[in-house]
Amino acid sequence: MSDSIVVGLDIGGTSTRALVATAAGTVLGRGRAGGGNPTTHGVEAAATELRLALTAALAPIDPGQVSAAAMGLAGAGRLLADPVARAAFDRVWDQVGLRCGYDVTGDALAAYASGTPHPDGTIVIAGTGAIAGEIRDLTLHRVADGHGWLLGDAGSGFWLGREAVRRTLAVIETSQERVGLPDLVMAELLGDPATGGGPPAGPARRTVDALVQAVAAGPPIALAALAPLVVRAARDGDPVAVDIVAEAARLLAGSVGRIRSAGDRTPVVLGGGLLTGGTPLSAALTGALRERWPDAPLVTAGDGAAGAAWLAARTLPEVTDPTALHHRLLAAPA
């Protein structure tokens, strides 16, 4: 008898990723398409990206052979509650020839599962938004933050970008020299290199007004696009950026502290674009977490689609060692 085949999906704001693998941990196919969140992209656009990603990943096999599937999705609860979105996803499922069902989980659980097979632990994600979650028995037990940019997402990409503009405004108002991050922010928002510090009051106020208006011209969430400037400046040792990153790490550790008790030795998985890839924020957060939870393993999230595939596979009868399967699935280069 050949191994069962599973599908894992990681559906996010910027990409939809699919992975097809055997229950023994051999990756058979991968697919990638654009952002596929039905809440933010619209149901039809999301369904199209889902079909593209699945079609590519399933190309090497007969889709009818797939026996289990899981998808990690930001706002999973909204998909499950929305019959139109659910019907569109079901239709794609049929179109690509899949005959098994699929579990929908939050992207937080898929990210967690991409980092560790341990049933209990903590996930903290900082991308455009930010959230921390307690995982118990591989379900999301409770969360802190994830409240969106207006009320929360403390330490997120949005938060970093907003803070970068705030500090820039303060630098201008106090006639400090505009170097480093403030210089980068002004060039990005005004398309104009800084003219140097200490201008008279009139021009300073006009610069402040121009920055405020440049931000107001876009949707608030566009402030997240400034986060890479903060990351870059922090790497270069710019004191303003280093300070912002330290504060973001403190806020993220604070969110973790809301849902994780002192002395907890279960793993903490760091996910999201700002906490993977060795960013200054992941370094700062690692430091903050080690201080409060010195005995906890800290793990960087891997491929969310592989995490979802593992979630789908781990309860198959033939999978006798889910931990070994995790190592095989997540060790495979994405």
Added chain:
Amino acid sequence: MSDSIVVGLDIGGTSTRALVATAAGTVLGRGRAGGGNPTTHGVEAAATELRLALTAALAPIDPGQVSAAAMGLAGAGRLLADPVARAAFDRVWDQVGLRCGYDVTGDALAAYASGTPHPDGTIVIAGTGAIAGEIRDLTLHRVADGHGWLLGDAGSGFWLGREAVRRTLAVIETSQERVGLPDLVMAELLGDPATGGGPPAGPARRTVDALVQAVAAGPPIALAALAPLVVRAARDGDPVAVDIVAEAARLLAGSVGRIRSAGDRTPVVLGGGLLTGGTPLSAALTGALRERWPDAPLVTAGDGAAGAAWLAARTLPEVTDPTALHHRLLAAPA
């Protein structure tokens, strides 16, 4: 020869106030109408409120006798730059029979002038928004903050309201008892008294989601409507509210610190709905300012229309003692 007559106007988001007085300091008439800011209310609606307030204030006199006028207006620069708004205001001026010109100043200067006749000092305003300004020779020399709710307004009514929701979300997520301010916030946003602390994870998350959605259902600035809850709870000694108010005072003092040097002994005028009327925030800010500027007189703003009338009158040739005129105009009950 009878005294010259002046008109002062204070045009804000919630009301338009007019005051007619003699250059000797006798108040002859007052008028009040709805919010008249052309930027936020639209030019025609603003012009209507201006006409109502002026008509009432001018009723006891012949408008043709008025020799000087000043209006304090949030976003004064935008009125001056907008020919349509300017033409609409000029038309009202003609309609009510005024023949003198009028000076347009920011509401910050009018608020400052309502508190003190001293030519140099500082104004700090906390209402829906927040701003601090340095006054030199009775002109607004430079400002800190006033950046709007997305980027600034630190310590404002919006800030207090947002912080109240944030703290409420944190209380729910950490399963603390929902008493005091969190209880008030939940009742206000969900129309539902708190059910008591420590619910299991599911219901807590649903409550968090309901709060986030209740806020998302309105414009962000509507969070300012929660500020009175914070003020009330702080008066009652609620520790969460007291902490929020202390942080707001720290932020407002920080904005003042950006535009006021250590050791400055000129007056600081406290204006805006959150800093007049003996609120806990004005008490906390007074404490924070006394710590940094122990020798500065701290004054509460008075009637902005009277402040504007004084600005219009003080340079008339017959006004030989502007300070005495200030005392008379601002001592009159509004």
